[in-house]
Amino acid sequence: MTKCISMAGLALICGTGVLLAQEPAPKSTTAGVFTxxxxxxxxxAYSANCAACHGAELRSSDREIPHLTEKSFKFGWIGKTIAERFEFIRETMPPKVEKKLPDQVYLDIVTYILRFNKIPSGDRPLKADVEILKQILIEAPPD
Ligand code: HEC
Known part of the structure; x- marks a missing residue:
């Protein structure tokens, strides 16, 4: 059906049809979901906005501030969806600062943290679309 009627509800159905026609989102980071x-x-962007607290090698020197690698990555990231981590960081980091980075920059930082922790990269960049990010599980990298 290609006809789109300009009423709010029906236009939405039309939009969904377009989405379904696209390739399904990858189900896990094993597929290589960022470049x-x-x-x-x-x-x-991490160096400029996060490293002062979380450390240059994702290891913080302050006991109050979590590492973003090793055990912290294993327990805080593996088994979650990218959307969960993206939204947490976007809403809360850096602390006590109004949201100030564009969504795409937050997501690029997330891909850096994933890559640093040996999650494989791929051919296509990841876009800041929460509905898609919700479907992508962060899977432990191969040993
Ligand atoms: C002013 C210091 C500071 C800056 C800058 C900062 N953070 Fe944090 N971050 C913290 C503190 C403190 C915590 C722990 C308290 C909390 O979870 O709210 C934390 C927690 C986190 C966590 C949760 C870790 C876990 O294991 O649950 C993530 C992920 C994170 N920060 C990512 C980032 C990213 C990405 C940036 C840059 C955009 C950033 N932070 C900038 C201080 C900072």
Whole structure:
């Protein structure tokens, strides 16, 4: 059905039809859901916005501030969806600062943290679409 009627509810149905026609979202990070280039951009944004607290190598020197690698990554990230981590960071980090980074920058930082923790990269950049991010599970990288 290609006809779109301009009433709010029906237009939504029309939009859903378009979405269904696209490729399904990957189900886990094993598929390689972001690019190295994106993770590199994320590294620069991490240095500028997060490293002062969480450390250059994702290891913080302050006991009050969690690492973002090793055990902290294993327990805080593996088994969650990318959306969960993306939304948490977007809503709360850096603490006590009004949201100030664009969504795509937050997501690039998330891909950097994933890459740093040996989650595989792939051919296509990840977009800041929460509905898609909700479907992608963070899976432990191969040993
Ligand atoms: C001013 C210091 C500071 C800055 C800057 C900061 N954080 Fe945090 N972060 C904290 C503190 C303190 C906590 C622990 C308290 C909490 O969870 O709210 C935390 C917690 C976190 C957690 C949860 C860790 C876990 O294991 O549950 C993540 C993820 C995180 N920060 C990511 C980031 C990212 C990404 C940035 C940059 C956009 C950032 N933080 C910037 C201080 C900071």
């Amino acid at each position: 190295d280039e994106q993770a590199k951009r994320g590294a620069a």
